[in-house]
Amino acid sequence: MIITVTLNPALDKTARLERLRPNTLNRLENVIVDAGGKGLNVSSVIQALGGRSIAIGFAGGSPGDELLDRIGRGGLEHDFVRISNPTRTNLKLIAADGSLTELNEPGPLVSGAELKLFEEKLLFYAAEDSIFVLSGSLPRGLGSDTYLVFCRLLHDRNAKIFLDTDGEAFRLAMEGSPHYIKPNRYELFQYFGIDDGESFGEAGLLCLCRRLLAGGPELVCLSLGKAGALFAHTEGVFRAPALNVKTGSTVGAGDAMTGALAWGIEHNFPQERCYALAMAAAAGAVSTEGTKAPDRILVEKLLEQVRLEKLGQR
């Protein structure tokens, strides 16, 4: 079973308007509400591929009720810890010229008692055949070492851990030996404290991936946006150029990749099949609007386009 963790979900409201004008009343049109959060995106992709997952996290107040209602109506299984502070609502404003303005709330403060309840839930689902996807930012009130603590709890139960986060939470969680990680270029450089990453070619990136591998994970999937991805596994390294698709929205492409990898790993698919699925799901996510998951037919069609090149043993 795959369990996705979304600690700081949001009700995402996307509205259209002619032009955003400051210091005056702006009237919004076509307000669309979605359940937002990286773990939820991962769950949606797994669902689209025909798989099952349970989404867990924190939800509070009436935005939290609406969030869970929407997740449920979307057919995703979920089991969130209810918290006293309200789930955040994020507003995305799209003007007629396509420009996007985002107004994001900081998210609820989570108490120590609520975190404890969450950890109990984590342990309830943790088993040898479970894969936990820890992705996205942490809400206020939780320390940067939260994912590290989770990793240690999950290791005690022999569960597998897939980490996809950034900054200090990523740096600290690496000490908890996650099995699979999916940094993007920015997150990789941030991890190694590299400021001038733009000058890094493939050899330099591979060197950093190998340094990460040496720290313990089985798989480092380095996503490189429209430049594709590198898959560094303890058994071999692959390069995949991005697929040529018409761009709808690149938001959530990395989550699609994480979801497809977790699903492939759960099914014990061979490495190359997992990577091909990841590339096709990511391209599918890019070609759909917003964070909408690509459907399975599209992913299967895109699989034909995937080219993987083996770069040699570690």
Ligand SMILES: Nc1ncnc2c1ncn2[C@@H]1O[C@H](COP(=O)(O)OP(=O)(O)OP(=O)(O)O)[C@@H](O)[C@H]1O
């Ligand atoms: N413009 C693009 N065209 C084709 N494929 C793309 C494009 N952008 C991203 N991809 C595919 O999606 C994968 C993941 O993208 P990216 O590296 O941007 O992830 P990310 O930064 O983690 O995204 P997010 O966190 O928003 O989900 C890439 O490895 C690539 O295969």
Ligand SMILES: [Mg+2]
């Ligand atoms: Mg990402």
